[in-house]
Amino acid sequence: MTRRSDVLVLGGAGVDTVIHVPELPLPLADSYMIDSGIRTRAGQTGDFVALGLTALGLDTHHLDLLGDDPEGDLVRALHHEHGIALTALPQPAGTKRAVNLVAPDGRRLSLYDTTRARPGDRFPEAALRELATASRHVHVTITQPCAAALPVLRETGVPLSTDLHDWDGENPYHEPFAHAADLVFLSAAALTDPERTMRRIAERGRAEAVVATAGAEGAYLLVSGELSRIPAVTPPAPVVDSNGAGDAFAAAFLYGRLAGEPPERCARYGAIAGAHACTVPATRAEAIGRAALLARAAGPNP
Template sequence: MIRVASVGDCMLELQARGSGWALGHAGDTFNTLWMMRALLPSEAETDFVTAFGDDPFSDRQRDFMAAHGIGTAASPRLPGLRPGLYAITLDAAGERSFTYWRADSAARRLAEDPGALRHSFTRRDLIHVSGITLAILTPAARRILRDELARARAAGAKVSFDPNWRPALWPAPAEARAAMTELLKITDIALPSWPDEGALFGDPDAKACCARLMALGVREVALKLGAEGAWIAAPGTCGQTVPACPGLTPLDTTGAGDGFNGAYLTARLSGEAPVPAALIANRLAGMVIGVYGALADPEALRRCRAEARLTPGPATARQSD
């Protein structure tokens, strides 16, 4: 049985709809796990590792997760705290702008108890984290998280990491670079985005970005290129560009990269090679941008996955120089 965990912050999501607002639940690592839960076999174990408050909104989040087959492992409940909140507004092209209220989010304390994290990470095949996970933690809590991830990795788990740099969450770019670099040293699968990586680390192009990551010990990189698809670098794959699905008109780009992550990781856990996994992930990410909010309907995701092409041909994946 496949056992995965995703670590981070699930927030309350307010999505502008006409003259009103729709309330949902989302956050980058939760969105990734949502995709994985939809695509993995029903018997797979999927847990979201975070910290909850003791308020009605936290109760609502836990109920929502349970109703969709997502566990919470040893995630603590902390008195007096509550979930973070963010609101999304969209322009005519479906591009997003965000307003956040997360200063007292319970998830900021998810790594304060090493024993709880260790329990949550036990006997995992994969543990997924992001730069946002790191950004909301104190430096001491980041060290605890890294230590427990390293312990789980030594016991057989793979670690996947999406740097997902959000400048507003970090005191300075140098702190983000340092924290992410330390995490990348114990990362098996990196899922960064371009041009964010170039902006933060100074990489001149996608090839240089992948080379930097692999020099740190990362074995596999799926670099998201937005509308251009993804660049895949892995043992046996000397750099291949996998184009995005053509002819897509985005309704809402919220969660597209997270959906790619979840579909890619699921395909890899299911035995697909990196390039076919990226083809599948591009197809599923294309579906995510066709719905409002970060979470597409699980049954629709499964149908889309069943229709996805499994092996690349000359027209869909090209060798890069």
């Protein structure tokens, strides 16, 4: 019998190679000397959401396809180190990987290796259904093959969330995720009119709440047709890397939601966790804990 969990995180397991560059865009040159080193570590969007949820005390299970390769070993080791339950299904194409170029101000450019997936990849329906029904909530990343899993997940009746990341509001790949989820996160970075896109998501899909993060400008929250602004939170230390900030926001928002907090409070948690993530170097896997989150949320200016 499958053990009960608070959240099932679906997809988004992989490995990043992190390179700190002098600036972005990076000017064309024959070569650059990288004095800070080039490091490869486990941690893509699903890994970071699972890590954030676990640090906040939620029982988390992560399901994805992993290769029998060194990258897969890094992902398995990360989950083992942090006590995150992992169901890793075989992926002959190999474990997902990316290269992250990080500027001195913390901005990031990610290069994703699309060869680490195959069009016919699927999660076995029986395993997917069993893990979903044993969870209070399912967070679905937009990595392959999660889109094909959406109909099964909706049949289970378990609440769903997803993160559309830097969706431009037009790319059709993201639409099934946007319309199937009860809670939708996305970045406002590629949106000319965040409110318009958020309202379209709510009108065309099932979302009870839509959140668009906007970096140093805070976030937008749409609930029951009412749009509000969530103020940004001052990071507790210098900003070194924005990688994982959106995942941290989503994890902390979900923590609040599962604790029965109102959406505005959940978004405040998200802003605090996202600000904390920006102070963590990309070479480390570290998320804010529950005590620190609640302490900062209780202060007048977290």
